[in-house]
Amino acid sequence: MPNIVVVGAQWGDEGKGKVVDVITPHVNVVVRYQGGNNAGHTVVVGREKYVLHSIPSGILHPGCRCVVGCGVVVDPGSLIEEMESLVQRGVTLDGNLFISKNAHLIMPYHPALDRASEAKLGKRRIGTTGKGVGPAYVDKAARVGIRMADLLNEALFREKLELNVAQKNRLLREIYDAQTFTVEEILNQYLRYAGWLAPYITDTALLLSKWIDSGYSVLFEGAQGTMLDIDHGTYPYITSSSTTAGGAATGTGVPPTRLHGVLGVSKAYATRVGGGPFPTEMQGAIAEHIRGRGNEYGATTGRPRRCGWFDGIVARYAVRVNGLDTVALTKLDVLDQCETVKVCVGYRYRGDVLTEFPEDETVMAEAVPVYEELSGWLAPTGGFQLEAELPAKARQYLARLEELTGVPLCLISTGPQRAETILVEDSPLTRWFPSVRSSLP
Ligand code: IMP
Numbered sequence: 001m002p003n004i005v006v007v008g009a010q011w012g013d014e015g016k017g018k019v020v021d022v023i024t025p026h027v028n029v030v031v032r033y034q035g036g037n038n039a040g041h042t043v044v045v046g047r048e049k050y051v052l053h054s055i056p057s058g059i060l061h062p063g064c065r066c067v068v069g070c071g072v073v074v075d076p077g078s079l080i081e082e083m084e085s086l087v088q089r090g091v092t093l094d095g096n097l098f099i100s101k102n103a104h105l106i107m108p109y110h111p112a113l114d115r116a117s118e119a120k121l122g123k124r125r126i127g128t129t130g131k132g133v134g135p136a137y138v139d140k141a142a143r144v145g146i147r148m149a150d151l152l153n154e155a156l157f158r159e160k161l162e163l164n165v166a167q168k169n170r171l172l173r174e175i176y177d178a179q180t181f182t183v184e185e186i187l188n189q190y191l192r193y194a195g196w197l198a199p200y201i202t203d204t205a206l207l208l209s210k211w212i213d214s215g216y217s218v219l220f221e222g223a224q225g226t227m228l229d230i231d232h233g234t235y236p237y238i239t240s241s242s243t244t245a246g247g248a249a250t251g252t253g254v255p256p257t258r259l260h261g262v263l264g265v266s267k268a269y270a271t272r273v274g275g276g277p278f279p280t281e282m283q284g285a286i287a288e289h290i291r292g293r294g295n296e297y298g299a300t301t302g303r304p305r306r307c308g309w310f311d312g313i314v315a316r317y318a319v320r321v322n323g324l325d326t327v328a329l330t331k332l333d334v335l336d337q338c339e340t341v342k343v344c345v346g347y348r349y350r351g352d353v354l355t356e357f358p359e360d361e362t363v364m365a366e367a368v369p370v371y372e373e374l375s376g377w378l379a380p381t382g383g384f385q386l387e388a389e390l391p392a393k394a395r396q397y398l399a400r401l402e403e404l405t406g407v408p409l410c411l412i413s414t415g416p417q418r419a420e421t422i423l424v425e426d427s428p429l430t431r432w433f434p435s436v437r438s439s440l441p
Contacts (some may be wrong), residue, residue: 001217008225015330030058033251035223071251127274205253235277
């Protein structure tokens, strides 16, 4: 049974949730491998709306086991809120939710440091979600982080907490002139969390290994997107985790040799939240139009997203660094009323035209996109079941994107509903999961 990684091929918010929802009925396990509650997606099941930040959306499919891997940073308060809301609505967590002992905790001083650091950075600020994700990964790398397993050992937890609170209070007071924390307050709060979470904390790497041995199929659900990867993204305007496919191995303990394929998710245009280079960013009326039609506001922070044209350089780079086998393209319908659609095929930089993503941040910041302009289709794309039924100009657009990325499309989404999905008949996705068609109306 295949173990497949789903990653964002742009700057996050590509619509991975919908793609994961289509695949989930055909796997036994869904795993989150990086990020924290900076991610967020809204899942609508019938009349119920669920907003999930840390728990894989697979939890809404009865019988699907969900794992929060060691690469994730967990805010236990936010996680428990999510769990309570699921339980109240009849979702069974026991036997379905497993949290890695090695996942690091987001502590109350992390969001405080996140906000204080952003304020200090001024015009170089990242535009973070303010959830403390970056500072939690800082502690992980600095080897002073506190992990899920520590919650189960009060003496060890207290010792690590005392060390951290002393250190962070100094930082908060002396560098940032911000409010400080007391050990007792955090200890009491986190011991209450420990009582709630203890039954779910386990050695998830071992569990995953046994499940894979027994023939289970695992879906690795990436959060954020390729261009926000700590190593491969537009550093320093990135999130602090490995959002690319390699993170699926390190963030779960499942070795790369047991992964069978990678599916990238990309919008038919592009968006980005927060600061950092975004060469194809649109301005003015067209940006407003796309933001409105695409409802481009952050699921976690509600911030308006920056909107841009499809960037073929970024797409090809995402194929390369993730080893994408195929791409699911979302939100094609958002472009339905555009008279022309632009696709970036190169970056002009000081007299040269670059056709590969420049890893140098100063080059990326000055890159001016070279566009190809295609004629818009000015017709609805929603509701079709077959690619052949789409307007001819929309098909030409898709063909050009396929040509630019060099990998086949496997799915085209033309709206939020399941019925608004076109499954490409013969693609890596249908080969991995031959019964995937049955998840669509
Ligand atoms: P952080 O992850 O909160 O540290 O934020 C770092 C950068 O990643 C900021 O530009 C955020 O807007 C961006 N970011 C974090 N999570 C998401 C996401 O789920 N979607 C899109 N952008 C995100």
